[in-house]
Amino acid sequence: MPSARYARWDGVGRPFQFVETDRPDPVAGETLVEIDLATICGSDLHTVAGHRPGPAPSVLGHEQIGRTVAGDRVVWSVVVSCFGCTRCARGLPQKCLNLRKFGHEPLTAGWTLSGGFATHALLPPGTTIVPVPDTLPDVVAAPAACATATVAAMLDAADPVNGRRVLVTGAGLLGVTAAAMCAAAGAEVTVSDPDPARQALARRFGAEHVVGPDNRPRAVDVALELSGAPAAVAACLDALDVGGRAILAGSVSPAPPVPVDPEQIVRRLLTVHGVHNYRPEHLVQAVAFLAAHHERFPFAQLVGDTFALSQLDRAFEQAGRTPRVAVDPRR
Numbered sequence: 001m002p003s004a005r006y007a008r009w010d011g012v013g014r015p016f017q018f019v020e021t022d023r024p025d026p027v028a029g030e031t032l033v034e035i036d037l038a039t040i041c042g043s044d045l046h047t048v049a050g051h052r053p054g055p056a057p058s059v060l061g062h063e064q065i066g067r068t069v070a071g072d073r074v075v076w077s078v079v080v081s082c083f084g085c086t087r088c089a090r091g092l093p094q095k096c097l098n099l100r101k102f103g104h105e106p107l108t109a110g111w112t113l114s115g116g117f118a119t120h121a122l123l124p125p126g127t128t129i130v131p132v133p134d135t136l137p138d139v140v141a142a143p144a145a146c147a148t149a150t151v152a153a154m155l156d157a158a159d160p161v162n163g164r165r166v167l168v169t170g171a172g173l174l175g176v177t178a179a180a181m182c183a184a185a186g187a188e189v190t191v192s193d194p195d196p197a198r199q200a201l202a203r204r205f206g207a208e209h210v211v212g213p214d215n216r217p218r219a220v221d222v223a224l225e226l227s228g229a230p231a232a233v234a235a236c237l238d239a240l241d242v243g244g245r246a247i248l249a250g251s252v253s254p255a256p257p258v259p260v261d262p263e264q265i266v267r268r269l270l271t272v273h274g275v276h277n278y279r280p281e282h283l284v285q286a287v288a289f290l291a292a293h294h295e296r297f298p299f300a301q302l303v304g305d306t307f308a309l310s311q312l313d314r315a316f317e318q319a320g321r322t323p324r325v326a327v328d329p330r331r
């Protein structure tokens with residue numbers, strides 16, 4: 001019987017274990033995918049470092065590209081939704097009452113090939129699977145399933161940004177993706193980040209203005225928060241013009257609360273909108289955006305070194321020095 005291999009994460013401070021398993025025969029509604037390339041998301045780094053809880057043992061990794069047994073090049077959603085519950089029915093499948101998340105499930109749940117750091121993945125029914133054009137390189141397409149689709153969900157929540165003044169706080173992979181997506185849509189984009197190297201990167205992704213935390217702009221129409229820093233969340237609320245919308249997505253681990261002045265929310269007609277996970281159409285939009293714009297903005301350069309699956313511990317040590325590092329399970 002053909003085999004598959006996955007990297008088992010046993011908890012904080014433990015090295016990855018590499019496990020051979022039988023390659024499953026997909027049953028009705030399931031899709032078996034051979035993974036070509038995975039990237040290490042910031043949330044995987046936080047899980048492995050113990051900054052956020054993650055089930056162990058588990059198979060981590062949720063940004064990847066692969067090929068189905070039929071040969072189609074695809075990316076797929078982090079969330080697996082039932083599309084039958086009340087949450088799904090009200091248009092929130094990303095918060096399905098029966099939600100499962102690729103790369104986030106305990107191995108004890110019986111779904112073995114459930115993460116990106118593996119040779120194969122078994123995608124249950126309810127996974128959104130999106131074809132990837134041949135012109136899109138693996139390193140550009142792999143982050144679509146987390147980073148790019150999340151940014152697409154933020155822009156959806158922001159309403160059209162065409163002609164608007166947009167502030168993006170945090171110039172990691174999501175921040176520069178947000179800058180590029182807003183610039184491509186015709187917005188005037190300011191990116192705020194304390195790090196000069198990340199400021200320079202933001203400029204290459206369409207930011208018209210780059211600033212440090214001390215001179216953020218006033219009176220923007222839309223603020224996209226991706227740093228997770230409480231001071232940046234507060235600054236996003238402060239920066240909004242009348243009718244402005246703050247879209248928060250960076251705050252995904254515990255942090256001190258942020259003071260909110262309700263009079264300002266009322267008088268300035270502000271909207272604060274949280275984005276976590278995304279709907280199927282956002283992954284479709286993410287792939288379409290990357291396909292159309294990956295040559296205008298240097299997305300391929302966001303991914304540093306590529307490691308073999310067996311070098312996953314080293315890949316995690318190197319991650320963070322570049323916006324992403326990659327793992328090639330075929331090596």
Ligand SMILES: [Zn+2]
Pocket residue numbers: 041042043044062146147
């Ligand atoms: Zn992620």
Ligand SMILES: [Zn+2]
Pocket residue numbers: 081082083084085086087088089093096097098099
């Ligand atoms: Zn549901």
